[in-house]
Amino acid sequence: xxxxxxxxxxxxxxxxxxxxxxxxxxxxxxxCAFLIVLASVAFGLHDSVxxxxxxxxEINEIEIAGYEDDNGTYRSINDEDIARFEEMENVRTVTRAxxxxxxxxxxLGDDYxxxxxxxxxxxxxxxxxxxxxxxxRLPESSNEVVIGHHFIPLLTxxxxxTEDLWDEQGFVKEELRYNEAIxxxxxxxELKKIEDGEESTGQFEVTVTGVMEQPSREWMWDQKVYISxxxxxxxxxxxxxxxxxxxxxxxxxxxxxxxxxYNSVIVVAANLESVQGISDxxxxxxxxxxxIVNEMKQVNMLFTIAKAGLIFIGTIAILIASIGIYxxxxxxxxxxxxxxxxxxxxxxxxxxxxxxxLLESSYxxxxxxxxxxxxxxxxSILVNIGLPLILEAVFEEELPAGLMFSYIPFSLVxxxxxxxxxxxxxxxxxxxxxxxxxxVLKAMRREV
Amino acid sequence: MIDVNQLTHHFTLGKKGNQTKLSxxxxxxxxxxxxxxxxIVGRSGSGKSTLLNLISGFIRPTQGEIIIEDxxxxxxxxxxxxxxxxxxxxxxxxxxxxxxxxxAFQNIELPLILKGMGETARKETALAMLKKVGLEGFGEHYPxxxxxxxxxxxxxxxxxxxxxxxxxxxxxxxxxxxxxxEDLLQFIQQLNKELGITFLIITHDDEVARIGHRTISLxxxxxxxxxxxx
Ligand SMILES: Nc1ncnc2c1ncn2[C@@H]1O[C@H](COP(=O)(O)OP(=O)(O)O)[C@@H](O)[C@H]1O
Ligand SMILES: [Mg+2]
Numbered sequence: 001x002x003x004x005x006x007x008x009x010x011x012x013x014x015x016x017x018x019x020x021x022x023x024x025x026x027x028x029x030x031x032c033a034f035l036i037v038l039a040s041v042a043f044g045l046h047d048s049v050x051x052x053x054x055x056x057x058e059i060n061e062i063e064i065a066g067y068e069d070d071n072g073t074y075r076s077i078n079d080e081d082i083a084r085f086e087e088m089e090n091v092r093t094v095t096r097a098x099x100x101x102x103x104x105x106x107x108l109g110d111d112y113x114x115x116x117x118x119x120x121x122x123x124x125x126x127x128x129x130x131x132x133x134x135x136x137r138l139p140e141s142s143n144e145v146v147i148g149h150h151f152i153p154l155l156t157x158x159x160x161x162t163e164d165l166w167d168e169q170g171f172v173k174e175e176l177r178y179n180e181a182i183x184x185x186x187x188x189x190e191l192k193k194i195e196d197g198e199e200s201t202g203q204f205e206v207t208v209t210g211v212m213e214q215p216s217r218e219w220m221w222d223q224k225v226y227i228s229x230x231x232x233x234x235x236x237x238x239x240x241x242x243x244x245x246x247x248x249x250x251x252x253x254x255x256x257x258x259x260x261x262y263n264s265v266i267v268v269a270a271n272l273e274s275v276q277g278i279s280d281x282x283x284x285x286x287x288x289x290x291x292i293v294n295e296m297k298q299v300n301m302l303f304t305i306a307k308a309g310l311i312f313i314g315t316i317a318i319l320i321a322s323i324g325i326y327x328x329x330x331x332x333x334x335x336x337x338x339x340x341x342x343x344x345x346x347x348x349x350x351x352x353x354x355x356x357x358l359l360e361s362s363y364x365x366x367x368x369x370x371x372x373x374x375x376x377x378x379x380s381i382l383v384n385i386g387l388p389l390i391l392e393a394v395f396e397e398e399l400p401a402g403l404m405f406s407y408i409p410f411s412l413v414x415x416x417x418x419x420x421x422x423x424x425x426x427x428x429x430x431x432x433x434x435x436x437x438x439x440v441l442k443a444m445r446r447e448v
Numbered sequence: 449m450i451d452v453n454q455l456t457h458h459f460t461l462g463k464k465g466n467q468t469k470l471s472x473x474x475x476x477x478x479x480x481x482x483x484x485x486x487x488i489v490g491r492s493g494s495g496k497s498t499l500l501n502l503i504s505g506f507i508r509p510t511q512g513e514i515i516i517e518d519x520x521x522x523x524x525x526x527x528x529x530x531x532x533x534x535x536x537x538x539x540x541x542x543x544x545x546x547x548x549x550x551x552a553f554q555n556i557e558l559p560l561i562l563k564g565m566g567e568t569a570r571k572e573t574a575l576a577m578l579k580k581v582g583l584e585g586f587g588e589h590y591p592x593x594x595x596x597x598x599x600x601x602x603x604x605x606x607x608x609x610x611x612x613x614x615x616x617x618x619x620x621x622x623x624x625x626x627x628x629x630e631d632l633l634q635f636i637q638q639l640n641k642e643l644g645i646t647f648l649i650i651t652h653d654d655e656v657a658r659i660g661h662r663t664i665s666l667x668x669x670x671x672x673x674x675x676x677x678x
Contacts, residue, residue, distance in 0.1 A: 001561055001562050001563075001564055002561075002564050005561045005564075009561075012549075016549065339547045339548075339549070342545050342546075342547055343547075343558070343562070344530060345504070345506065345533070345539060345545065346533065346534065346539060346558065346559055346562070346606065346607075347530050347531065347532075347533040347534025347535070347537075347559065347562055348530060348534075348562050349526075349527045349530040349531060350526055350527055350530065351527060352562070440506045441501060441506050441507065444541065444543070444545055
C-alpha cells in the first residue's frame with residue numbers, strides 16, 4: 001500500500017469524527033504551546049543576559065589577582081609578569097594599576113572636598129583597552145593627574161548642610177556642585193601615615209589635566225584620581241609602606257604585611273573567542289584569574305538547567321494531551337474494527353494496518369505541534385509587549401531596555417516537535433498494535 | 449491447486465482451568481484441481497466454515513497441512529498469509545462484507561490500493577470490473593444504497609479485481625433470493641469457463657451444489673462422500 005493511499009485513508013477516517021479529532025488536536029496544540037512558551041522564558045532571559053554581557057567591554061577582560069605557586073605561596077603581579085602577559089598571543093593589552101592603600105581626602109580650594117581613591121595608571125594600556133578622556137589631556141609630569149568622571153559630582157561643598165546635599169542618584173545636587181572649569185586647577189591630596197605609633201598627615205598638590213569619560217555601565221562610579229608612578233613613589237616614601245598603605249612600618253609585626261607590586265591587573269583579549277584560551281593558559285601558569293566568560297559558564301549552566309526543567313514540565317503537559325490521543329486512537333480502532341477485519345481478510349498485512357494507525361496518531365501530533373508553535377509565537381510576542389507594560393505599571397520602575405521575557409529559538413521549536421511527535425507516536429502505539437491483533441472472523445461477525 | 453492433508457481442528461471452549469476440547473475436523477484429506485468448481489455440503493455445524501477458514505488462513509489448524517499452489521500455507525505467519533491472500537485468493541462472503549463507509553467503487557478499488565497499484569491504472573481496472581459485474585453507474589453508491597444482489601456483485605468484483613486463480617465462497621447465496629441466486633451461479637460458471645478460476649464453494653443449498661464439478665460432503669468433521677452431486 002502506497003504512503004499516499006495510506007494518508008488518504010486516514011484523512012477519510014478522520015473526517016468521520018471531526019469533533020473528536022479536533023479536540024485531540026486542540027489538546028496537543030495546547031500542550032505544545034505550553035511547553036514552548038514556558039521554556040521560551042528561560043531562553044529569553046538567558047538571551048537578554050548574554051546580550052547585556054556581550055555588549056560590555058569587560059567581556060574581553062581577564063582579571064589577574066596574583067600568582068600562587070604550587071606550595072600556595074602568594075605574591076602580587078610584577079613588571080616581569082606583565083611583560084610575559086603582553087607577549088602572549090591574542091592579548092591586546094595589559095592594564096595595570098597600583099591602588100593607593102588608604103582613603104585620600106581631596107580638596108579643591110577651601111570650599112570643596114571629598115574622600116577618594118587614587119591609583120597609579122599606565123595610560124597607554126588604558127587607552128588601548130578603550131578608556132577615553134572626556135576632556136583635557138593625559139598627564140605629562142609627575143604632579144599632573146586625570147580625574148574620574150564622577151570626581152566632581154561627588155565633591156561636597158564644605159559649607160553646606162549635609163542633609164539635602166544629595167540628589168536622587170546619590171550625587172551632589174547639580175546646583176551645589178563645583179561648576180567651573182576643572183582643567184588646570186590644583187587639588188590637594190591628603191594622606192595619613194603612622195610612624196612609631198603616631199598618626200600624622202601629609203599633603204600632595206597635583207594639577208588636573210584631564211577628566212575620564214563616563215564608565216560603560218550606568219551603575220559604575222569613577223571618582224578616582226589617576227596619578228603617576230612617580231607621585232605614588234613620593235607617597236610611598238612618605239608613609240614608608242608599599243602602595244602608601246596605612247600601617248606602622250617601624251612595627252616589626254607589620255613586616256611584609258603588604259606585598260609590593262600591582263594590585264589591579266587586567267589582561268584584555270583581542271577578541272571574545274580567545275578569552276577562554278588565554279584564561280586557561282594563565283591558570284596553568286599558576287596565576288589567579290577571574291573573567292566574566294568563566295562566570296558566564298556558570299550562568300549558562302544555570303540557564304541550561306532552567307531550560308531543561310521547564311521543557312520537562314512542558315513535556316508533562318504534552319503527556320497529558322497524549323492521554324487524549326490514546327483515547328481517540330483506541331476509539332478509532334474499536335469503531336473501525338469491522339473494516340479492519342475485512343481489510344485483513346482480503347489481504348491487508350498487519351504491518352500496513354499498524355502503519356495506518358501510527359500515521360494517524362503522528363498526524364494528529366504533527367498538526368497539534370504546528371498549531372501549538374504558531375500559538376506559542378503569538379503568545380510570546382504578546383508577553384514581550386504586555387508583560388513589561390504590566391510590570392512597569394505595577395512597580396513603577398522602568399525595565400532595562402532590550403529585556404526579552406520570551407524568546408523562541410529554532411532549536412526550541414525542533415525540541416517541541418520532537419517531543420510532541422515522540423509522545424504522540426508512542427501513545428498511538430498500543431491502539432495500533434491492538435488493531436493488528438483484531439481477529440478477522442470476530443470482526444466480520446461484528447463481535448468486536 | 450489445493451491439497452489438504454490429514455487436517456484436524458479442535459476448538460477449546462470455556463475458561464482457563466475448566467476447558468473442554470471441541471473436535472470439529474478429524475483427519476480430513478482432499479484435493480482440488482485447478483479449474484474445478486468444488487462445493488462443500490453438510491449439515492449446519494458439520495465444520496464447513498471451519499474448513500474454509502483454515503484454508504483462508506483466518507484460523508490455524510491443530511494438525512495437518514494445507515498446500516495451495518505448491519506453497520505450504522499452513523506454515524505461513526500472519527503477514528505471509530495476508531500477502532498470499534491478496535495475491536492468490538478472492539473471497540465471497542454470505543454477508544458480502546463490504547466496508548460501509550466506502551462506495552461500491554472504493555470497495556472494489558481496495559485490493560488494488562493494498563497491492564500498491566498507481567492511481568490511474570487502479571481507476572481503470574476498478575471501473576472495468578464494475579462494468580463486468582453489471583453495476584455501471586452504481587460506482588458512487590454506498591453499500592446501504594444497493595440491493596443484496598448488487599452488494600454481492602460488488603463483493604464478487606472486489607474478489608476478482610486482482611484476478612486471483614482461486615475464489616473461496618462461504619454460502620454466497622445465503623442472503624439472496626432465488627432469482628438473484630440464479631444470476632450469481634451463472635456468473636460463477638461463466639468466470640470458471642472463461643478465466644479458468646477455481647472455486648471452492650460452501651453451501652447447504654442443492655441449487656448451488658449442483659454447479660460443482662465435484663461435491664465434498666461433511667458430517668461430524670469427517671468427509672462422508674466425495675463425488676459428483678446427485
Ligand atoms: N470460534 C469457535 N469457537 C468455538 N467453537 C466454534 C467456533 N467456530 C465454530 N465452532 C464450532 O465448530 C463447529 C463447526 O462450525 P462451523 O464450521 O461453523 O459449521 P458449519 O459452517 O458447517 O455450519 C460448530 O459446532 C461450532 O459451534
Ligand atoms: Mg458455516
